[in-house]
Amino acid sequence: MYPEELKYTDDHEWIRVENGKAYVGLTQYAQEQLGDVVFVELPDVGEEFEMGDSFGVVESVKTVSDLFMPVGGKVVEINEDLEDSPEAVNEDPYGDGWIVAIEIADKSQLDQLMDSEAYQKTLE
Amino acid sequence: MTRKTPLYERHVELGGKVVDFAGYKLPVQFAGIIEEHKAVRNDVGIFDVSHMGEFEFRGPQALEAVQKLIANNAAKLEINQVLYTPMCYPDGGVVDDLLVYRLDKDRFLFVVNAANLEKDWDWVQENTKEFDVEIENQSFETGQVALQGPKAQELLQKIYDRDLGQIKFFWLEKEGKISGKDCIVSRTGYTGEDGFEIYARNEDLVDIFDAIWDAGKEFNLQPCGLGARDTLRFEAALPLYGHELSQDINPFEARLKIFVDLEKGDFIGRDALVEVSEKGVEKRIAGIEMKDKGIPRQGYPVEVDGEEVGFVTSGTFSPTLGKNLGIVMVKKEFAKAGSNLDIRIRKRLLGAEVVKLPFYKRR
DSSP, rough: OOOTTTOOOOTTTTEEEEEEEEEEEOOHHHHHHHHHHEEEOOOOOOEEOTTTTTTEEESSSSSSEEEESSSOOOEEEEOOGGTTOOOOOHHHHTTTTTEEEEESGGGGGGGGGGHHHHHHHHOO | OOOOOOOHHHHHHTOOOEEETEEEEEESSSSSHHHHHHHHSOOEEEEOOTSEEEEEEESTHHHHHHHHHBSSOOOGTTBEEEEEEEETTSSSOOOEEEEEEEEETEEEEEEGGGHHHHHHHHHHHHOOSSSOHHHHEOOOTTTEEEEEEHHHHHHHHHHBBBGGGGGGGBBEEEEOOTTTTEOESSSSOOOSSSSEEEEHHHHHHHHHHHHHHHHGGGGOEEEOOOOHHHHHHHHHHHTOOOTTTTTTEEEEETTTTGGGOTTTTOOOOOOOOOOOOHHHHEEEEEEESSSSOOOTTTTEEEEEETTTEEEEEEEEEEETTEEEEEEEEEGGGGGTTOOOOEETTTTTTEEEEEEESSSOOOO
16 A cells, blocks of 8 residues: 555655656555546646645546645656546556656655655554 | 534445535545446435425415515425525525425425525524414434435335325425335435435434335445535536525526516515516526636636636536536626637636536436
8 A cells, every 4th residue: 555665745645766767646545535536737847846846736526636746856757648547546546647757856855755654654 | 513414324334435514424425426426327326415404384374485585486386396496685696595395285395505504594584574484494303315316216116105106306295104214205306317305304314224225235326425416416507505606696697597486476586686687697607618628616717818707616527428517607798608718727727618508418
């Protein structure tokens, strides 16, 4: 439910560092709380954000929620498949449901995030 | 204080996600809004609507009192017939929209929105003092479930001791029983599908629900929450108070002209509505389909050529049609089908086209 190799935020997002870039998505808990995701508003590739900035929006049938940057950086890739299949956020939150990939500006910000165990404690 | 409905324990057992709504703890969803929505369109779903308010009018002048309060004509109701109506302020704005059940010659039941319960009760009390009528607020002793969908009748007939085929659309039966419990059954609903609303005393509602639930197994009966109730009513373009109706929106603007009878005699708001009827409206409700990618939501501005011409009253992804749709209140000249509108969604201005309402109509 909460893979060990990821880092987590208070906003119920995960980040996975891989070959110099970092993928970002919503956690299992977040997608359960949202319910059926029907729309994801993505940023443009090249946009830069500070840690905690809103970079997009995820909408379920009933709700509209901001997406926040887990750490500061530049968007290098967006998951365009979500345009036609936003339900991937529900069905495969750590895989096909990834939202953006970023180039991290300051890797030390990762130390401020939670590991799997600490994140799960916040859900109790 | 938040009230629990008689079915609260059932919601929890069935995995409902319970939220506070209009003073009640109610499930917003069970399996998921889209799945529940589709169950009602294709098969059958059950909703706890115990939060709805009920006022019973009894006495020699019950009809006169009802007629003064509502814009539609209760005098044309036969016994056991149901009427949908706006209840207006003197300026034509809407206090609430409600159902009126004629239980007997001198006995009527108002079914009002939970969110408006206190306001409605005060309004009704305030405006019926001159009549020989007794009005009782039964809201907290009455429970209600809605059984909705194309298989609702076949399911309910298994456990109901009267012929449901005899209850026509917007009629009721008050003599029948489910599990030996008294109930009022009407062929009404808020989903755009065939179905029934079942009223019973709080203490009888769990037995009635359990009987429906057991009989529902072979029909794949789905428990449904407030989320699906909203998307279903939205597709059918049934107004929701606080969205398409309010103190600032009159029934003509809300496409409810056919529920206003200006010929029936005087009622609160009649003079204002006669004027509206003669002059025509300046703004009205219309349906939109998004052309660009985005979901219109309540309160988003509607623009034409950079000028604000209205606002979104409701909007969502439509599970049946697979499109992003909205209901808007716009200046009359922009409300015609085919008109192009822009919806301001956060920082972007996204294109939409006016389409005919309702979005969905059952075959």
